[in-house]
Amino acid sequence: MTFDGGYNVMLEGAPSTGIAAYQKPEALYLPLFSDSLDFSLLQVEHGEAVTKGQILAKDPINYSVPLLAPMDGTVNLELAERHITLENLSSAKESADKTAEDEGQRQTLLRLGVWSSLARVDSGRVPDPDNTPECLVIPVSRLEPFFPAAETLLKDAIDQFGAGLDLFHKMLEDAKVFLICVESDSEIKTQIQSLAASRTDWLKLFEVPNTYPFDSPALAAQLNDLNPEKTWTTDLQTILAARAAIEENHPFVKRIISISGPMAETPCHHQLPIGYPLSDLGFRNGSKSLRVISGGVLTGATVAAEQLGLDCSCQALNVLEEMTEREVLAFVQPGFTKRSYSNTFASFFKPLFKEKSTTALGGEARPCVFCGFCESVCPAGIIPHLIYRYLDNDRPEDAYRVEFEKCIDCGLCSYVCVSKINHLELFRAERQRAIAESIEGE
Numbered sequence: 001m002t003f004d005g006g007y008n009v010m011l012e013g014a015p016s017t018g019i020a021a022y023q024k025p026e027a028l029y030l031p032l033f034s035d036s037l038d039f040s041l042l043q044v045e046h047g048e049a050v051t052k053g054q055i056l057a058k059d060p061i062n063y064s065v066p067l068l069a070p071m072d073g074t075v076n077l078e079l080a081e082r083h084i085t086l087e088n089l090s091s092a093k094e095s096a097d098k099t100a101e102d103e104g105q106r107q108t109l110l111r112l113g114v115w116s117s118l119a120r121v122d123s124g125r126v127p128d129p130d131n132t133p134e135c136l137v138i139p140v141s142r143l144e145p146f147f148p149a150a151e152t153l154l155k156d157a158i159d160q161f162g163a164g165l166d167l168f169h170k171m172l173e174d175a176k177v178f179l180i181c182v183e184s185d186s187e188i189k190t191q192i193q194s195l196a197a198s199r200t201d202w203l204k205l206f207e208v209p210n211t212y213p214f215d216s217p218a219l220a221a222q223l224n225d226l227n228p229e230k231t232w233t234t235d236l237q238t239i240l241a242a243r244a245a246i247e248e249n250h251p252f253v254k255r256i257i258s259i260s261g262p263m264a265e266t267p268c269h270h271q272l273p274i275g276y277p278l279s280d281l282g283f284r285n286g287s288k289s290l291r292v293i294s295g296g297v298l299t300g301a302t303v304a305a306e307q308l309g310l311d312c313s314c315q316a317l318n319v320l321e322e323m324t325e326r327e328v329l330a331f332v333q334p335g336f337t338k339r340s341y342s343n344t345f346a347s348f349f350k351p352l353f354k355e356k357s358t359t360a361l362g363g364e365a366r367p368c369v370f371c372g373f374c375e376s377v378c379p380a381g382i383i384p385h386l387i388y389r390y391l392d393n394d395r396p397e398d399a400y401r402v403e404f405e406k407c408i409d410c411g412l413c414s415y416v417c418v419s420k421i422n423h424l425e426l427f428r429a430e431r432q433r434a435i436a437e438s439i440e441g442e
């Protein structure tokens with residue numbers, strides 16, 4: 001198999017692999033939204049006492065996936081807009097409701113907050129629990145800075161991970177499972193290989209170069225000729241959470257989050273309940289203005305100032321310095337501190353180093369200079385600058401003619417662009433438009 005494009009994104013601020021302890025908060029602030037969910041159907045009242053795992057709200061658009069109480073507490077609906085605040089927190093006396101006798105495994109995963117962490121590869125949306133995919137693709141290695149590492153997530157949990165994979169395989173009616181791993185050897189890879197060795201009928205290890213974005217499930221689907229409409233994806237934590245939900249009736253209300261980036265006080269992992277106050281994570285202090293990105297550095301989204309607590313789909317927070325001054329004509333003053341895809345930068349002649357990531361534009365935005373960098377890194381083999389031009393000129397049919405549907409949303413074209421053109425934003429807007437149109441047509 002050949003792997004074209006890709007780029008080794010090397011940034012400062014990687015988290016240590018250990019899991020640091022955290023302080024019990026005064027209150028939890030559960031956002032009624034995440035990047036893909038909208039919990040608009042409230043299930044509790046102001047002042048109500050709730051127990052861990054109780055349903056607080058549902059998303060009616062996405063198969064009624066629930067927002068669950070991460071701890072026992074009292075509901076406050078008036079303190080923060082678009083949040084449920086839980087006060088008077090205490091450790092759970094009783095876990096979530098016991099499984100109803102006739103409840104299937106998919107319903108259990110829905111009720112205990114696990115199903116919402118599955119996604120269709122073609123649209124990124126939560127899949128219909130009544131449908132069944134042909135394949136489940138799971139990235140074990142994460143190559144975009146800085147998602148939680150497999151070494152952290154699977155430490156002492158490889159057997160539970162294997163049990164979780166078995167569960168999904170059976171529940172999804174013998175669906176095949178692809179685990180994406182980098183080619184280089186590691187202890188965790190050896191453990192994964194031994195899992196795969198005893199499940200050769202349905203579990204495949206897909207080995208990729210240690211270069212972003214070859215961990216992408218959408219790219220794995222393309223490279224292995226999988227039908228993206230019948231391919232789902234999820235992450236390692238969800239596999240572990242599914243096993244705990246089915247076997248122990250555990251609600252999925254805590255996540256291991258990596259907190260990283262040059263402006264994180266101590267880049268590391270934490271296991272935190274949903275709704276944990278962002279202000280208690282120690283990165284909003286100080287005199288510098290910060291930007292917090294939820295997700296990877298290239299594809300994540302800026303956390304809005306009004307969001308007070310961790311949302312239910314957060315896996316990583318990257319904390320960067322917000323650059324308020326523009327770097328005038330930075331592209332002709334490259335200096336020695338910036339890595340660049342271009343070998344015209346002075347830094348090209350330095351040994352490899354990790355770049356400090358900031359929100360700087362890196363220079364004045366300017367028109368495309370047809371340097372071809374975006375094309376050479378694109379792992380999907382399409383022409384980003386051409387597609388951008390078509391979409392920018394409101395000619396989506398021409399963009400699809402040159403295979404825009406192959407774009408896997410990796411953001412590399414924007415990252416390497418010397419003109420700082422934001423391809424990704426426009427590509428995502430077009431994809432959202434196409435998805436909305438197809439939902440309307442259903």
Ligand code: SF4
Pocket residue numbers: 374377378379380381382383384406407408409410411412413414423424427
């Ligand atoms: S066009 Fe799509 S797949 Fe290609 S580099 Fe840009 S975001 Fe990635």
Ligand code: SF4
Pocket residue numbers: 367368369370371372373374375384385413416417418419420421
């Ligand atoms: S990297 Fe930017 S400037 Fe270069 S061809 Fe692509 S869009 Fe144009």
